[in-house]
Amino acid sequence: MKQVLIINVTRMGDLIQTGPLLDRLREEWPDVAIDLVVDRSFAPTAALLSGLRQVISYDFTRLLDDCRTQSKSLVTLMQEMTDWAAPLRAAKYDRIVNLTFNRQTGLLASYIGAPDLRGIIAGPDGGPIVQNPWLSYFTDLHRHRRFNRFNLVDLYAMGGSGPGAFSPLSVTVPADSRAWAEGFLRSSDKTVHQWIAIQAGASDVMKAWRPEYFGQTMARQHSRRLTVSSNGGADHIKRSAHRPAVRFCHPGG
């Protein structure tokens, strides 16, 4: 049995777009076992993906805060992180696909180790290098975005596996979340004609929806009811939003 670890820590949208890669890997190795590393805040979203052996979450935000403020000694930090990563190392993955394009996860991928490492990994001096041409292409996408012909979904699937059958984006909504959503829509005001769901958060604060623009949008949608699907990045908007017409719901209810 082949084992693959996918590292996709920082972005909720990218996580959903990992679905076709999972299908492609199963096409490549029908008995493959796929594990996924995500930030703890994205674990509920990761649970919507089909065909994973396990979702391994970690509170990377807390880790960042602990490292930055030196609230723990480096030996304590090493011990905690090593303990967490020990099962990943012990699994002896055949392939690690790092879809998080930062230095930290590159070093994590190299630390866990596998014969086939893809995406950002650590070079001989610890600096980042990118393995796999499709993922290299993706790394530089911001430079040639206007010429780009590929969708993120395809880049992930090609980079993490290879060519294969078309596979649409899909998630599996758990029964309790489905029941919650149906109940929510049924119990709401009958005068509502149209619902708009918005993901207000972003992985990077500079890309996040500014509260003032959010407020302007709400003002324009004043006659409608909005339901806002948010991740942790939308806290600033929650604090500034007081309109009763807006409801904040986390993914999966």
Added chain:
Amino acid sequence: MEIVQARAGMPSARAKGRWIHSAYDPIKEAQAWAESQSYHEGETLVVFGVGLLYHVEALCARLTRTVPVVLVVPDLSVLADAATVRTWGDWIDRVSWAWGTTEAIGERIAEAGHPLRLITYAPAAALHADSHQAIETAMQRRAAAQAGGQLRIAVVGPIYGGSLPITRYAISALESLGHDVRWLDHSVHATSYHQLESLKNSQHRLALQSKYAEMLSRVTMAQLAEDPPDLVLSLAQAPLILPALEHLRRKKFLTAMWFVENYRHLTYWQQLAAGYDFWFVIQQEPCIAALKQAGAKDVRYLPMAADPAVHRPLELTQTEREEYGSDVSFVGAGYANRREIFPRLLCRDWTFKLWGNEWDGATELISVLQRNGARIDTDTCQKVFNASAVNLNLHSWAGTGLDPEGDFVNPRTFELAACGAFQLTDRRTLMPGLFAETEMVTVSSPDELMGKIARWLREPEQRVAMAAQARRRVLAEHTYVHRMRDLLSQIGVTSPDRIGSILRGARQAEALALTATDSFPSLAATLRTFPSTQRVELKQLAAQIRSRGPMGTLSREDLMVLMLDEYRSETKDLV
């Protein structure tokens, strides 16, 4: 204590009309209390508050048997009450008892092992608040004496004002204690800030000053993000607004404020109380209670002080003596009470010189006002202190006469004493805890002032002796070094796993290497390449690894260190 049966059937207790344990279910209440206490492996728990020991039993039940628990017993009779009405279980064998004098209790606690985490069962501890305070102080002193580790401290100063020189003194003291201090100096923005004061429209002026302070708060955040410290220490008037402080707390920064202001006059603390992790104030009750009421979690008394490098005896030339000297002098701003009292000092048998600014309109005092009421710099101030026979030190007040609520002791008191200058000051309720009557002369009313000036002018030798005694007291107990040591040891005792561990030297290369030897042998070897007492964090260790260059080989441990260091250097979520 009065023993009363709780609704659930077991004994509970009351004292002075207050319940020590729940009137309904003391066991359940104690369990909830025990659950709320934090503990880190390797620490010794020191419990304040005896009562009927339900909370100690619950604590023992929550923790593994190896965790040392020391119960402070300031009064054995309380323990007798508990022994009479309760039956002990096995847990009692796990508890070490510390009783006797403050020193004996301190010794017993010290024997139990370090690091110490103090926890307080407040309803019972309140019965012996003074004893507990004395024991805690003794423990802090002990911790301070053992401190050898270097902290990285960012000091956030004001844009301008009286707390600006105090910021400098605090920084100098922290540096002399061996800490790595970075001054986030906002005094460089003073000119721009004062420029806004020229706006005639008060609405515009206030709005823009507020925006300016908010901008400086963001500047502070950006500076902190570039080099996160172990502790952010603000002095009064530091431009850090509540949302910034809340953000810092979310990001795990530790913050402290030394509020060197009269809390009755400047009330902006009400908006900031909940923002800082630690407050240090120059007043005691009701100031401390008011801050806690406003949301401050940890408030402690930390009086003003002097810096002996600045405030010191000077050898003055004859010319300087003539320029700065007089029989009686005062240096300070023209507050209402001083404007009312000082005219009485005119036309007497002594010479009187008045130094300082904000005396506009005090026409009666023009004949004694020096330099046309210009602001007096620190050097000049020291010369006046040294050259005057009797230095008046009347604390500011907006009313007439002396401040009837006068409690805190101002910086001038300590500075005059450090100069070895004789002073005559108004009576303050907190003065007896800082200076003895043999060290300075106090007056209780303006009427006493004339007689005491006349008397002490006649006794130059006694003046010199008294001033020398006051100086010795300052050097022994009241310098900024003493204050900063107290401040850090108090924070260290409250956070033994963080500031406390750094102060104890647990982050130094040799100490880290010892803890890493078993689990991370190659890391321990790298740590041993540093000087043994050098503090080593991810930054230093990662730099050491990177210095091997591209030809070096990275072990898995190296990769982990570099990964953690990459997280350490992340800043974009901070500002």
